[in-house]
Amino acid sequence: MAHTIRVAGRSHEGAGRRLADPLASDVPATGAPSPAAGQSPAARPARVGAKEGPTPRSRSRGWTAYIPPQHGAWAFLIVPLVVGFTLAPITWAGLGFAVAWILAYPVGYFGGRGLLVRIRRGSFTRLSRREFRRAIPWGVALAVVGVPLLVACPWLAVAAVVVAAVWSGSLLITLRRSERDLGNDLVLVVLAVLAVPLVWLVGGGASPAGGGWPDIAGVPGQLWLATAATGAFLFGSVLHVKSLLREAGNVGFRRLSVGYHVIALAVFAVASPWWLIGFGPALLRSLVLRPGLRPAVIGAVETVVAVLFVVAAALAV
Numbered sequence: 001m002a003h004t005i006r007v008a009g010r011s012h013e014g015a016g017r018r019l020a021d022p023l024a025s026d027v028p029a030t031g032a033p034s035p036a037a038g039q040s041p042a043a044r045p046a047r048v049g050a051k052e053g054p055t056p057r058s059r060s061r062g063w064t065a066y067i068p069p070q071h072g073a074w075a076f077l078i079v080p081l082v083v084g085f086t087l088a089p090i091t092w093a094g095l096g097f098a099v100a101w102i103l104a105y106p107v108g109y110f111g112g113r114g115l116l117v118r119i120r121r122g123s124f125t126r127l128s129r130r131e132f133r134r135a136i137p138w139g140v141a142l143a144v145v146g147v148p149l150l151v152a153c154p155w156l157a158v159a160a161v162v163v164a165a166v167w168s169g170s171l172l173i174t175l176r177r178s179e180r181d182l183g184n185d186l187v188l189v190v191l192a193v194l195a196v197p198l199v200w201l202v203g204g205g206a207s208p209a210g211g212g213w214p215d216i217a218g219v220p221g222q223l224w225l226a227t228a229a230t231g232a233f234l235f236g237s238v239l240h241v242k243s244l245l246r247e248a249g250n251v252g253f254r255r256l257s258v259g260y261h262v263i264a265l266a267v268f269a270v271a272s273p274w275w276l277i278g279f280g281p282a283l284l285r286s287l288v289l290r291p292g293l294r295p296a297v298i299g300a301v302e303t304v305v306a307v308l309f310v311v312a313a314a315l316a317v
Helices: 056-061 071-087 092-121 126-152 156-175 182-193 195-202 221-244 251-271 273-288 295-316
Strands: none
Touching: 071 092, 071 182, 071 195, 071 221, 071 295, 092 126, 092 156, 092 195, 126 156, 156 182, 156 195, 182 195, 182 221, 195 221, 221 251, 221 273, 221 295, 251 273, 273 295
């Protein structure tokens, strides 16, 4: 999986996009970009007495070069997994799937970077080969975890094809230079929330003994409700963060964000009052926070709101 937020000057892509455009810059947790994101080292203002940090060249040679710098993407990976475990029994297979799901992100991130560069430049350049090499250790780890899962749950091969197809759709959008569109954010939210039903299915929720094919008809309505709520929450986070950063001067976009949160709150509160714990704070922060806040503050608020959403999911289901 490859997820994207892109920041250039004042620009910001929604946290969901972290799984898509692999050429994006750094962001802290839950979607807010880092203060220096989008700036070259030469463009950053010098601070008197500040120690010089690692240069891009030194980072590219260290072990940190193998860690995707898209910090906001991790929330889009973890929140759906945790929501899935609020419904599913915690089993070794379920935990193994969670590990495989997380390992798949850096594989898609670096693999996507290499593939995009290869397609755009028409040949395997030094950059594309470097990115493919960075995907190899993660791919090996994914194989170590994933192969036993496929043996135990062969239907996961079909799920992997579906995930790859959704990821490929986002990659195609990126190739068309449309990765900043809300449509791409929506695609990536769909990709993220697939983890909710998959965790439940791998955990044996609708699978017969022996790891056979799951009975989709046996999936409870609460699982689909939790999946929809998770998608609605993540897309709301995309709209909110974008309204504070990339669309900071767009009053209409901010109204869109607030209106979306009002509708989401009303819809899911009807399903269960417990969802108010998740969507209430989300609406409140979309009303209170204004452009101009430090990205670290935005990220911290998003983290708290995400935790409350997970609590709401645990209570509602």
